[in-house]
Amino acid sequence: MDKFIQLTLTGLTNGAILSLVALGFVLIYKASDVINFAQGDFLLVGAYITYGIIVQVGLPWTAGVLLAVLIAIGLGIVVERFVLRPMIGEPIISVIMITIGLSSLLRAVVTSIWGTLGRQFPPFLPSQPISLAGATIPVDRLIAIGLAVVLLIVFSLFFRYSRQGIAMRATADDQQAALSMGISVKRIFAMAWSIAAVTAVLAGVIVANITELSFFAISAIGLHVFPVVILGGLDSIPGAIIGGIIIGLLESYVGGYTPSVLALRSVFPFIALIIILMIKPYGLFGEIRIERV
Amino acid sequence: MESGIFHTRYESDMALRRTPLMRWRIYLAVAFLLIFPFVGNSYTLTLADQIGIAAIGAIGLNILTGFTGQISLGQGGFMAIGAYTSGVLTTHMGLPWWLTIPIACIMTALVGGIFGIPSLRLKGLYLAIATLAAQQIIQWAIVRSALGTDALVVPPIKVLGTTLNKLRIGPFGGVDFWFYWIIYLFLALTILFTVNLFRTKVGRAFIAIRDQDIAAEVMGVNLFRYKLLSFATSSFIVGLAGALLAQYRGIVNYERFTIDASIFYLAVIIIGGLGSVSGSVYGAIFMTLLPAILSNLGRSLGSTAPAIARLVPFVQQGVFGLTIVLFLVFEPEGLAKIWRNIKDYFRLWPFSY
Numbered sequence: 214m215d216k217f218i219q220l221t222l223t224g225l226t227n228g229a230i231l232s233l234v235a236l237g238f239v240l241i242y243k244a245s246d247v248i249n250f251a252q253g254d255f256l257l258v259g260a261y262i263t264y265g266i267i268v269q270v271g272l273p274w275t276a277g278v279l280l281a282v283l284i285a286i287g288l289g290i291v292v293e294r295f296v297l298r299p300m301i302g303e304p305i306i307s308v309i310m311i312t313i314g315l316s317s318l319l320r321a322v323v324t325s326i327w328g329t330l331g332r333q334f335p336p337f338l339p340s341q342p343i344s345l346a347g348a349t350i351p352v353d354r355l356i357a358i359g360l361a362v363v364l365l366i367v368f369s370l371f372f373r374y375s376r377q378g379i380a381m382r383a384t385a386d387d388q389q390a391a392l393s394m395g396i397s398v399k400r401i402f403a404m405a406w407s408i409a410a411v412t413a414v415l416a417g418v419i420v421a422n423i424t425e426l427s428f429f430a431i432s433a434i435g436l437h438v439f440p441v442v443i444l445g446g447l448d449s450i451p452g453a454i455i456g457g458i459i460i461g462l463l464e465s466y467v468g469g470y471t472p473s474v475l476a477l478r479s480v481f482p483f484i485a486l487i488i489i490l491m492i493k494p495y496g497l498f499g500e501i502r503i504e505r506v
Numbered sequence: 507m508e509s510g511i512f513h514t515r516y517e518s519d520m521a522l523r524r525t526p527l528m529r530w531r532i533y534l535a536v537a538f539l540l541i542f543p544f545v546g547n548s549y550t551l552t553l554a555d556q557i558g559i560a561a562i563g564a565i566g567l568n569i570l571t572g573f574t575g576q577i578s579l580g581q582g583g584f585m586a587i588g589a590y591t592s593g594v595l596t597t598h599m600g601l602p603w604w605l606t607i608p609i610a611c612i613m614t615a616l617v618g619g620i621f622g623i624p625s626l627r628l629k630g631l632y633l634a635i636a637t638l639a640a641q642q643i644i645q646w647a648i649v650r651s652a653l654g655t656d657a658l659v660v661p662p663i664k665v666l667g668t669t670l671n672k673l674r675i676g677p678f679g680g681v682d683f684w685f686y687w688i689i690y691l692f693l694a695l696t697i698l699f700t701v702n703l704f705r706t707k708v709g710r711a712f713i714a715i716r717d718q719d720i721a722a723e724v725m726g727v728n729l730f731r732y733k734l735l736s737f738a739t740s741s742f743i744v745g746l747a748g749a750l751l752a753q754y755r756g757i758v759n760y761e762r763f764t765i766d767a768s769i770f771y772l773a774v775i776i777i778g779g780l781g782s783v784s785g786s787v788y789g790a791i792f793m794t795l796l797p798a799i800l801s802n803l804g805r806s807l808g809s810t811a812p813a814i815a816r817l818v819p820f821v822q823q824g825v826f827g828l829t830i831v832l833f834l835v836f837e838p839e840g841l842a843k844i845w846r847n848i849k850d851y852f853r854l855w856p857f858s859y
Contacts, residue, residue, distance in 0.1 A: 317827030325820035
């Protein structure tokens with residue numbers, strides 16, 4: 214039973230992080246129908262920039278995270294303006310490939326500056342373990358879950374009540390109608406990319422804080438976000454959150470209860486992905502699109 | 507240049523090369539390919555061999571993605587099936603290398619067909635993600651099987667009872683020299699097959715599915731059958747590329763067939779031109795030569811500035827990404843379209859519109 218609780222807590226932490234990444238992913242898809250293969254690389258950029266500011270420049274961690282967030286906003290706007298805007302109305306493979314190209318570019322920049330070796334991230338979140346319902350869990354993991362929940366609530370409120378959030382939902386619903394109501398669709402796209410970059414940066418900082426600053430581990434998260442968004446539905450924000458937590462938990466249970474030689478943990482989400490696609494292609498909460506000739 | 511050409515028979519009107527100029531271009535290209543191994547050194551021959559294999563793989567992917575419109579991120583996995591089948595059959599079963607290549611192709615076609623089944627329900631983005639999952643599952647299966655993460659060493663191939671590095675004709679010989687002929691023979695067969703495929707009923711059905719699958723179904727194209735056929739045909743050729751790679755390198759390592767390989771081949775066909783056989787070849791040439799040129803440049807600069815030489819791998823990756831982005835933004839139809847524009851310019855000159 215202890216093991217179960219332990220696995221649940223680990224799964225929840227990983228799920229919370231996956232949810233955060235998936236949230237940015239869904240946001241971009243909802244606003245502009247673009248699937249962003251570079252989402253994992255935004256995590257990398259965020260984690261490494263924060264590392265650079267805290268360790269190499271020597272600023273306090275609050276300044277580091279704040280600056281990283283500001284850089285993320287800038288990055289989101291630049292990417293949207295110069296890379297994605299020419300892709301509006303292009304076939305889906307172009308859009309996929311351009312984000313893959315972007316991902317390769319971002320990786321090259323990160324590795325040319327910091328290399329691919331793992332580094333010790335300055336742990337600014339407390340990490341002493343506390344016991345909870347018979348299992349022990351480090352505080353920083355709880356903070357990660359807490360932060361994810363807070364961010365998710367903030368974003369839900371943003372979409373529900375704020376002027377910009379409502380404009381964003383309107384754009385997602387019908388771009389032309391939104392344009393005729395005086396909403397600047399271009400600004401909405403830029404905003405979607407910025408918010409996505411910010412959530413990715415925060416997720417990257419949390420991951421680096423909990424484990425270490427590892428190039429390969431962080432960039433792998435970018436691929437693991439696909440099962441999450443497919444399960445939740447590509448265009449559903451609650452879907453991203455619930456999908457993230459389900460996949461995080463399942464991954465944790467599969468890793469804990471199957472022999473470790475099989476390493477099923479890493480491949481399981483992809484097997485689940487194919488099954489979900491075969492049974493329910495639009496996910497749990499995704500909008501079913503009817504195709505016409 | 508094209509004036510004054512009249513076709514008086516249906517055969518000549520339907521020929522692949524309809525004008526004398528088109529025929530001469532092909533003769534020139536073939537002559538170049540025949541002379542090249544005798545003038546090239548071992549480095550340029552290595553590059554030529556890599557280009558040949560990349561071109562076969564790219565044509566395979568183009569059948570599926572460029573001509574049938576089914577985006578595949580599983581190319582690396584399918585190539586791995588071909589490479590490992592050929593490698594294991596030679597190493598552990600002792601089959602002759604030339605026999606393992608067709609077996610590897612058939613094996614890859616079968617696996618490709620199985621992973622093509624979801625394509626009936628999925629399209630576009632969702633299919634891309636499903637093939638991404640296929641890539642991860644194949645990779646996991648290989649690493650967790652008896653093969654493990656160790657590299658599989660394939661014995662060097664033998665022709666006429668001797669290994670290739672001992673076989674010489676005058677000053678010419680060596681592995682790269684002989685493999686050049688093997689690879690380019692297969693490439694020629696692949697090109698011939700693919701170009702003619704799209705003049706048949708099956709090929710036209712593929713194109714109809716790409717252009718509008720629902721409309722194709724209404725016209726009587728059996729979607730399930732032709733999509734699976736497209737997956738199988740494409741995988742067959744991709745398996746050929748994998749098997750050739752295994753025999754050529756003499757070593758099979760799963761790290762060569764990760765998602766990065768899938769992305770590389772997608773980049774090749776995007777830059778070359780989607781839905782163009784010649785484009786696949788141009789793309790393969792471009793994407794193989796680009797990193798080679800960059801590393802040569804780095805090496806020559808490295809003697810004066812070692813810091814630059816250290817950056818070469820990152821520059822290669824960055825340029826790879828940048829090339830994809832720039833091509834998609836400025837010439838989404840790739841090198842094939844650029845070549846067509848050049849030809850059109852001269853054809854229409856001096857009245858360019």
